[in-house]
Amino acid sequence: MKLSLNWLKDYIDPKLSTEALVERLTMAGLEVEGLEAVAGDTVLEIEVTPNRPDCLSILGLAREIGAITGKTVKNPSIKKFKIAPMKNFIHIENKKDCACYIGTLIRDAHIKDAPSKMKTFLASLGLHAVNNAVDTTNFIMMEMGQPLHAFDYDKLAGGKIVIRRARAGESIVTLDGIERKLDPSILVIADAQKPVAIAGIMGGRDTQITLDTKNILLESAHFDMGLIRRGSRALGLRSDSSYRFERNVNVEGVLIGANRATDVLLQLTGGHLSGRGEISSKASRAATKIKVKIADIESLLGAEVSSLRVKSWLERLGFKVTAKAGAVTVLVPSHRADIGQDVDVIEEIARMIGFDRLPSQLPTIKTINIPVDKKLREIKNQVRRALTAGGIDEIITLSMINTKALIKSNMAGIPAVRIFNPLNQDQELMRPAMLPSFLQVALTNMNRGGKDLRFFEIGKTYLKDKLDSRFRGNDNSYGIKEKETVAILLTGRRLRDWRSPKKEGIEFFDLKGVLERIFQTIGIDAAYEGGNMPVFDPACAASIIVGGQQIGVFGKIERKILNNWDIKNQDIYFGEFHLDEILSLPNRLVKYQPISEFPAIVRDVSLAVKKEISYKEIEGICLRQGGDILRSVHFIEQYLGDKIQSGYKGLVFSCHYQSNDRTLREDEVSAVHERILQALTQDLSAIRR
Amino acid sequence: MQWDFQDIDNQARTQAQAINSPQALEAFRLQYLGKKGLVAAIFASLGAAEPGLKAAIGKGANDLRALVENLIATKSAELNSVEVQEERIDISLPGAGEALGHTHILTQTMQEIISIFEQMGFVTIETPEIETEFHNFTGLNIPIDHPSRDAFDTFYLDAEDLSAKGRRLLLRSHTSGGQVRIMKQHKPPMAVIVPGRVYRPDAVDASHSFMFHQVEGLLVDEKVQFSELKGLLTEFCRRFFGPKVIMRFRPHFFPFTEPSAEVDINAQVLGIQRKKWLEILGCGMVNPKVFEVVGYPKGKYKGLAFGMGVERMAMLKYGINDIRLFYENDVRFLKQF
Secondary structure (H helix, E strand, O other): OEEEHHHHOOOOOOOOOHHHHHHHHHHOOOEEEEEEEEOOEEEEEEEOOOOOHHHOOHHHHHHHHHHHHOOOOOOOOOOOOOOOEOOOOEEEOOOOOEEEEEEEEEEOOOOOOOOHHHHHHHHHOOOOOOOHHHHHHHHHHHHHOOOEEEEEHHHOHHHOEEEEEOOOOOEEEEOOOOEEEOOOOOEEEEOOOOEEEEOOOEEEHHHOOOOOOOOEEEEEEEEOHHHHHHHHHHHOOOOHHHHHHHOOOOOOHHHHHHHHHHHHHHHHHOOEEEEEEEEEOOOOOOOOEEEEEHHHHHHHHOOOOOHHHHHHHHHHOOOEEEEEOOEEEEEOOOOOOOOOOHHHHHHHHHHHHOHHHOOOOOOOOOOOOOOOOOHHHHHHHHHHHHHHHOOOEEOOOOOEEOHHHHHHOOOOOOOOOEEOOOOOHHHOEEOOOOHHHHHHHHHHHHHOOOOOEEEEEEEEEEEEOOOHHHHOOOOOOOOEEEEEEEEEEEEOEOOOOOOOOOOOEOOHHHHHHHHHHHHHHHOOOEEEEEOOOOOEEEEEEEEEEEOOEEEEEEEEEOHHHHHHOOOOOOOEEEEEEEOHHHHOOOOOOOOOOOOOOOOOEEEEEEEEEEOOOOHHHHHHHHHHHOHHHEEEEEEEEEEOOOOOOOOEEEEEEEEEEOOOOOOOOHHHHHHHHHHHHHHHHHHHOOEEO | OOOOHHHHHHHHHHHHHHOOOHHHHHHHHHHHHOOOOHHHHHHHHHHHOOHHHHHHHHHHHHHHHHHHHHHHHHHHHHHHHHHHHHHOOOOOOOOOOOOOOOOOHHHHHHHHHHHHHHHOOOEEOOOOOEEOHHHHOHHHOOOOOOHHHHHHOOOEEEEEOOOOOOOEEEEOOOOOHHHHHHHHHOOOOEEEEEEEEEEOOOOOEOOEOOEEEEEEEEEEEOOOOHHHHHHHHHHHHHHHHOOOOOEEEEEEEEOOEEEEEEEEEEOHHHOOOOOOEEEEEEEEEEOHHHHHHHOOOOOOOEEEEEEEEHHHHHHHHHOOOOOHHHHHOOHHHHOOO
16 A cells, blocks of 8 residues: 555644654554655555555555554545435345445536646556546545445446346456456446446446546445455456455445545536435444453563553544453444454554563473474484485475476376466476476586586475375375475486596496485385386386385486486486385384304305396395305405406305304315305306306 | 713713614614613623622612613604604695585575474474365465455365365465464464475565475463563574574564564664565464364463564575575585585
8 A cells, every 4th residue: 555645644744754654654563665755745655464454545544643643633524415315226136245335426527637636646656647537536545445436327228227246248348448258256337238347346448437428426335355356356357446345345434435525526527416326234333342351461462551551542543442440341443344352452552552662571381292203304304414424415396397397207197286276387286206306406407517416305295196085084185195205316427535536427326325325324124126117227227115115216217308308418317215104114123143253254256147147146045055154245346347258247245154153164164155156056057257 | 890870871862862763763772771781781780899889880770771761762752753744644635535415505494493493392293285275274264255365375286175075275375274283183282383385376586486485383371472472583583593683573464363463683683785674474472263263262272373484584594685596406506505
């Protein structure tokens, strides 16, 4: 709401410097957000909160300034008119939509420019001058907060005003020249045939006041706030009038506004009053009565107050106050519909004291009754520490992605939660997986010269469960799961330390190592299984198994997907897993194993085996054949060079033999070791090297 | 035989001064302390000495041994340190091994905010991002079709709310909905903070993002006062922004608190010149209508509540001028924190 200080002075002189006025208004809850000097005037931009529609007028602000400063407000005098009633002129279809409508007919008006003072005032608030009739309706709206409209009476077919819902298929060209399609959710003002205005929002072009207008119909009315709000949204049309109606206009201002505007119109147009049609729900509301105990004021604010001061503060705000022992009873003025319970009155008292002058003290915080399971948070922190310790940077990406990003990542098949009202395509979907966000971040950094990139995020992904019913009754999911997810991306060169300056490219085992360290930090056993997985290069992909369930996947991203993203010349290793399944696992409990006092014997093994044979299989055979003296098998090296026959790979590992009760003899170790080697040769056709 | 101990001692001292290598030091040791060295010779001479002189000769030999041992120790340290000087490494080279990764500045800010409140006795609870209209609006005294919803413009999902027929699920537009959930499940006293992501359909620019983070706070007990709201948040701001922070409580409106306030901090204290005051958070005393919704006995409890934007706090504290930097994840940004 704009406040012209020149205009304000017509009703109150706050006797404050502009700076002091700004400060006082702001600290009373009417925050001054801007200050503009225009041609000899100062205009304040005031943020009026939605609970204070009474401050959406110059007089309303004057009233508030009066309360703050104790100065008197000079209200414009409102004439009362004796007017011939126009019978059957106005018809309201549903009183719920329109509680009150006053149509005043002024005949033989002379339409011309408004006086310059009125035009200047309107201009200071950003309103363009049109003519004396239209400007008067705008002027009174800004002065008193009552939206008004003026029709060219002679253009109303059948000399009738009907307040009704629009019929399907109806349309209207509004004052701004745009044709608006209407439907029954929208309230219109119609004549005997067609809509002539969208009620409370904007008038129609065909019935507007022009220089040729002779007879003016002045509308002052009260429309349902929710209806105007929905209509304004549906039409995408807002106006100073709809802004006020949807915030609720004081119904008692309808007649006052009509009379004030009639008075001004008669003066400015030289017309004469011909008649008035008026319909209002007679049930005039009794003023809200609230009892507020002084003790309650003191206990809520933590400050001492006297009932005398309370009475005077509230009276300055327009309340009628009766003070009795230990309490005040107030009658709320009709323009303060926001005051309905004692705490609302207490807030008014706090505003009058000044929030900054109220005391301040630390609260006493008692025992907390809420048992909080911190396991998830602890796990997230452990994962974060393990990852940052490994030199990986944390990123935070947006939870929404566009469909295109999902398609580019070859993930279009995953059912994703769709946003119903996105502003643009970047907000279409809740991400079902993190890969698209990560590829975007990698690309952004590569386009800016980044090459060696290592990122992780701990955040949510959103999965739509097709079996909706499984989650019925669970207050948290509704068939949509918010999954706690960890994702890691590695690309570029492995960062070695400066003592061995050779830098090699990151590969699968770098990522696997990161994952192993994460699960070691959390303290759970994870297994890894190879196989074909969407989005990954089939030669280089694995799943993560925890507690018998697959919780995630990792590997080298398919070249095709990288091409879709325009990521050239660089491989990307990526992994993603969910934390939810880990939460339900029991904590691993390690039992102490006695340390042998007897020496270990270590035998190295060097084999060539077919490429498809996994180290896991070899290790399994060793452990099965090794009996109770083979303690462990340690992987040392893998050769893939041309020194090995094609289709084969070289593997080096060591077998550790040890007993808890004796020193092992060379010959018994040799016997077992030979058994192992034979089994490897027989079962896997391994060649000893 | 006669021994001139003073002369011998002087000679040993002179000799020791000239030593400049470990070999010379070893020769020196052998000359005096070896099996055939001087000290051994002196002791050997004791048998033939006059009885009246034996004690003096014994003492002289012991003193000589102590002196030589001392000289050797001193010299040896001297020689070693010379060696160290010659082979001293360049300790200014960087340490080897992986550099640490960086925790995102929003995570750090969030953790700092949470930690301050937990130190003051609050517990942290996370509530879902996908919410119902009841928790996000109705339970917080924000009626449907009410202008107070304007401030909390909302993303709706293409998914039905199974608890309210015909209504859609939504992405929470503030963490305040967590208040309703928590109060429905628990009885006071309680002191809870609810951190997390929130969503509003805003066009993206330097100060707006359609996703951002908030931390909500709620303290409910039989006696909670506005003065305590001021005290609590003043203490928070001092710990977060430093003891010099200047703040003010300005009346505002939230449907779920009464009285309601916004807290501004003085920008100059943070070194920001372009504005005098910067709004940092919203707060107030819990509206009795919210207690009514969650089923607390009328008039029994009072509460204070507050909510702040994590991005805003981080931007003010660290001088970050564009909210998009947080989600763009340029390594040159990430590695600064």
